[in-house]
Amino acid sequence: SDDLGQDTSSMPQFPQMVRQCSPIWLQPVLFNPFLPTPCRVHLLGPGSFLCSETELGFEVRAAVTIQYGYDSWDRHLSTSEKQHWMVAGPLFDIQVEPARAMAAVHLPHFLCLAGGEVDASRMRIAHFVDGGMTLEEPTGVRPFHAVLQNPSFSPLGVLWRKIQSKCQAKVHSLALLYRALRAANTTLHLYLIPNDRSLRQVTGNRPHTPGGSQSHQSA
Known part of the structure; x- marks a missing residue:
């Protein structure tokens, strides 16, 4: 189900656009009709949008063209990094034109946050540029999405930091x-x-x- 339009009165404050309206579900153009990605959408104006194929969410300020698809964690995440970080959602390769039109991206995750048994403060958004990984704290965490405002675009995905090398979190x-x-x-x-x-x-x-x-x- 869609969590972008849920009551956020008890959650951290997010952009006004998200608090006031539910996102518009969009059906992207599929390059291969038998596979859900890569996808392309052209949005004609500002608003909040949620992809029906991938559950990837976008907040846009103006007309924009977005191309996106799944990438491979195994191709980017090293063996030593996997000892400290648990993959918590898909890895996406996203291209945006013009980039300044994107106000925020909502990256789906599968961590189960109910009951507070999973520490959401250990969640990070990974960027992979020139073979290296950088980590960024999400602007906000929702039940099924991690929000990143004013994103830059390289392969992006959600990770959860392990305290011990074999530590696992509850997941949907x-x-x-x-x-x-x-x-x-x-x-x-x-x-x-x-x-x-x-x-x-x-x-x-x-x-x-x-x-x-x-x-x-x-x-």
């Missing part, structure tokens, strides 16, 4: 269940993954028994 998950319909003995294949649309894309396209059925269940 997705169960993928496959069943072979024509097998003599019913066989079920269960995949439990973080509720990350980029992972859902990869796992959902995983080859399975012909004639099988598939169901998704969020948790």
Whole structure:
């Protein structure tokens, strides 16, 4: 569900545009109709927008063209960095023209913040430029998005800092269940993954028994 338009009276203050109105759901142009990214949208004026394919959110000041798609954490995050940081959402490659038209970007994350069991202050937004990683504190953290105002655009994604190398946080998950319909003995294949649309894309396209059925269940 969309958290950009929720009551923010008890949350940190965000730009006026977000507090006053719910975002407009947008359907991007897909370069490949069989895959959710890369995507392109042309927005004609200011407002708040949420991509129906990726749940990536934008606040824009003026007309703008945005091209975006999933990138690979494994391609950018080193083995030593993975010891200290847990991936907490998809990594996006975003291009904006003109860049000054973008007031804020809302990056989806799958951390479960209910009950305060996950320390949101350990959340950071990673930028990857010239082979190096820089970390920035989010402008604000919402139940399903991390907000970054006046962003610069390189590969961007949400990380959560581990206190110990094997420390894990509670996350929203997705169960993928496959069943072979024509097998003599019913066989079920269960995949439990973080509720990350980029992972859902990869796992959902995983080859399975012909004639099988598939169901998704969020948790």
